[in-house]
Amino acid sequence: MAASPFNNTERAFALKSDSELERAYFLFKMISKEPLVRIGTAMTKFALNANLPVEGLIRATVFDHFCGGTSEDDCLPTVDRLYEAGVSSVLDFSVEGKEEEEQFELCMNKILEITAFAKDKEAMPIVVFKPTGVGRFALWQKVTEGKELSISESSEWDRVVERIDIICNACAVSDIEVLIDGEESWMQGAADDLVAAMMAKYNKERVVVYNTLQCYRWDRLDYLKKLHVEAKARKFKIGMKIVRGAYMEKENSRAKEKGYPTPICASKQATDDNFNTVMRYMFEHLEDISIFLGTHNEDSCMLATQIMDEMNIPKTDNQVWFGQLYGMSDHISFNLAADGYNVAKYVPFGPVKDVMPYLIRRAEENTSVAGQTNRELELLKAEKKRRKL
Template identity: 60%
Template sequence: MEDLKLFDNTEIAFQLKSNKELDRAHFLFKMISNEPLVQIGTALTNFAIKLHLPVEGIIRATVFDHFCGGVNEEDCLDVIDDMHTKGVSSVLDYSVEGKETEAHFDGAMEKTLKIIRFSDDRTAMPIAVFKPTGFGRLALYQKIGEGKTLTESEQEEWNRVVARYDAVCKLGLEKDVEILIDAEHSWTQDAVDHLVTDMMRKYNKDKTIVYNTLQMYRHDRMAFLKEQHELGRKEGFYLGYKIVRGAYMEIEHERALELGYPTPICESKLDTDENFNAAAQYILDNISEISVFVGTHNELSSYMVMDLMKEKGLNITDNRVWFGQLFGMSDNISFNLANIGYNVAKYVPFGPVRDVMPYLIRRAEENTSVAGQTGRELMLIKKEKARRKAAK
């Protein structure tokens, strides 16, 4: 096992944070660690935004600036450039959620195309990302996933969704920018999986450009990975997967209970951890055919992937293996990995403050529900504050 103290180095983890930013991070994680406070804060924020109260300045100065890179691409440049001086790349993530019109879907596609062009001459941005429901209606994905017949207008609508994916993946290939496609809820994911496989078939002929996302808290994802691998081998295209534990556990459980079908989620956190690690192992065992973006805030999983790379004689700069964390979280993993030369990218959300609030609220709620995550962040921040004080 790699040196288990690597991620304890707070001097490297927080090297880009001023004392003021460290104090803000301490305040935010302290707030997030209090579940009732998160619920009250969420309700008040939603209320204020609906009433168009002038709260954007307060939000921008606190939670937004900690978890987001800026309101647009240009606004993110300082963050991107600063992180890149420390070896950490950026994946700009247009985090506007909950829009359902064709104009918004076209807008999200144009934004993603702009980011790919924006990335073209920047080594700091080798990867782009989009969310499937940013490119098409959730209900449409669901209907297709359930195998229902589309009306003529729905078929035309779906053709536009396919064209959006195609435009982004095509430009990714032209500009040599890898494309990560995020995961959705299980009842919409089947349609996404079929479409992303089509994109891999078309654009991953010579190497991996297009990546699907596997939420490993789903107990069926290992079987899916193996099936896709067989398909890729048979048809002669490369595969790419971002592996994550998952983001919609409560919603998945509630829907399964309500509609009376078995939950798609693993029985326990341990099962999820084992599933995640099994996926990482399987991909690294087949690295000549499958590339991986290891999206995790889990230190043990990160150490495990490092060990596997060493065991297989893979260079730590091998472009087929990336580590990724969210901006504003797990800097102890990102910056310490980058410091010794691994490929590391931060997901950097951006967008207008008001439009990004659903993302930020989800982030706060997820942090509250992830046992130990917020406590670990707080402990590291306190340790670094004490280190700086002692060094004066």
């Protein structure tokens, strides 16, 4: 491990004051204990639902560590600080689980606001949204399953398509790239088809629109290869964010309940191998595919830099981006940026109460990936020790 380029804690935590370093250590220590996460989650939900005055406490601890602020303007100091260290920002309006048309319109307008806000800011070259931010989950699922839509559902679907087209068009006009997140497999088929249609429309000269491949799904390399054939035939470029994935337990339990083979790889190792194979395929076809590597895995990041080296791909090539979440894996983000690679942090923002489901999911995910939390703690401890010396 001594040879890892990610062990430089001075670079990794240069933006953190001593008190912020202590807060990060405290938070990851709490997250490492599953019972505490369960109790804390339940208490937080109760306190917010009962309108108890806890927002200040949440804001000063978990919110400020994992989020950029409550609004775009509120995020600006964070965006500026990151950019001074060579790290770009992807503002992520992290309000989840809405189901009404009015909310979908609001979400679309918020993405358009972020795009306009980012237009003249070098530090913000990319925006992001989830398909279910602009349309009902059940509708995405029905379209994926190929079921016939009622007249009202057909016009509802037309509005979903229109919203996504409006966002992609605004990004194309503003010279901003847009990442469209991946979700559950039983709604993802419709999203894949619609995003491919947007790529065919907007990715003619350069890549504007990116889909997401969740590599814990064993079928994703085949999907990518088929899309690649289609892209070459229709003369458009592919933008693809690759991640390991975030819905594994849901996917496995639904497959078991409904009696179909799980779409998830058989093991963590199989997922890692799949991610790296997909990544290598994309690097080998960089003339057609732009890559956003959304990963907190050090080995995959190291492999990516080795492939770039082998293939003489410049570190600053805009077709290759590394991305991590704000508040996590700073040792990857800031060390890669210091070495000259394109790096972006996903910076969640929104009203404290509305962003809590996202933050709770983050805490639960970290708890389930013990190695991740332990690594964060080990690095924070090393930096505390270095500063004392």
